[in-house]
Amino acid sequence: DGGITQSPKYLFRKEGQNVTLSCEQNLNHDAMYWYRQDPGQGLRLIYYSQIVNDFQKGDIAEGYSVSREKKESFPLTVTSAQKNPTAFYLCASKPQGSIYEQYFGPGTRLTVT
Amino acid sequence: SQQGEEDPQALSIQEGENATMNCSYKTSINNLQWYRQNSGRGLVHLILIRSNEREKHSGRLRVTLDTSKKSSSLLITASRAADTASYFCATDTGTASKLTFGTGTRLQVTL
Numbered sequence: 001d002g003g004i005t006q007s008p009k010y011l012f013r014k015e016g017q018n019v020t021l022s023c024e025q026n027l028n029h030d031a032m033y034w035y036r037q038d039p040g041q042g043l044r045l046i047y048y049s050q051i052v053n054d055f056q057k058g059d060i061a062e063g064y065s066v067s068r069e070k071k072e073s074f075p076l077t078v079t080s081a082q083k084n085p086t087a088f089y090l091c092a093s094k095p096q097g098s099i100y101e102q103y104f105g106p107g108t109r110l111t112v113t
Numbered sequence: 114s115q116q117g118e119e120d121p122q123a124l125s126i127q128e129g130e131n132a133t134m135n136c137s138y139k140t141s142i143n144n145l146q147w148y149r150q151n152s153g154r155g156l157v158h159l160i161l162i163r164s165n166e167r168e169k170h171s172g173r174l175r176v177t178l179d180t181s182k183k184s185s186s187l188l189i190t191a192s193r194a195a196d197t198a199s200y201f202c203a204t205d206t207g208t209a210s211k212l213t214f215g216t217g218t219r220l221q222v223t224l
Contacts, residue, residue: 004155031209031210033211033212035214040216040217041216041217042201042214042215042216042217043156043201043203043212043214044214045211045212045213048209048211050209056209058211088153090155090156092156094210096210097210098143098144098205098207098210099144099161099163100161100210101146101158101161102146102156102158102210102212103158104148104155104156104157105155106154106155107153107154107155109153
């Protein structure tokens with residue numbers, strides 16, 4: 001998991017509440033990504049950012065928002081508009097360039113009831 | 114959208130045996146990557162193979178890539194109980210180095 005932290009590990013919220021998931025990296029990576037993983041499934045891209053103050057929607061951005069005010073931080077807000085927010089959320093980062101792999105954080109398991 | 118489909122979905126073998134997982138994808142790629150995920154944890158990168166490479170080795174891992182068939186395979190030789198995990202292929206099509214993940218193969222290695 002080295003260099004990328006996600007907090008908290010487990011998060012519980014009531015339906016209708018917004019919740020922000022933290023992602024911090026000290027790897028000096030330019031690009032950062034947020035994925036969602038449902039049980040028994042692969043990862044789906046929510047948002048990504050290649051540089052500070054810039055981010056783009058991924059495949060399933062509806063009901064989510066992000067910010068990238070600092071290179072080290074890429075928080076994800078799950079809004080009340082997300083119809084099925086309960087999932088495992090993974091943050092990743094990588095250096096710029098196509099030959100590099102992504103480095104993943106340990107994930108946050110969000111449960112909304 | 115899921116670019117990659119992995120086969121088999123689940124694989125159970127005994128320690129010492131080899132494990133082979135396959136991945137198929139749909140569009141042209143820049144590179145293909147394999148990741149491992151232990152239950153409830155983040156992903157760990159295993160190996161990256163570029164579109165102009167056909168085979169790559171890393172320790173007990175061997176990856177092949179056939180761009181004409183849009184497929185890749187991951188071979189783990191002499192498996193160990195500690196190899197028990199889910200394995201995912203991910204394709205990089207070159208757009209902002211976004212990765213599109215397959216559905217994964219759950220590998221169980223028993224003693």
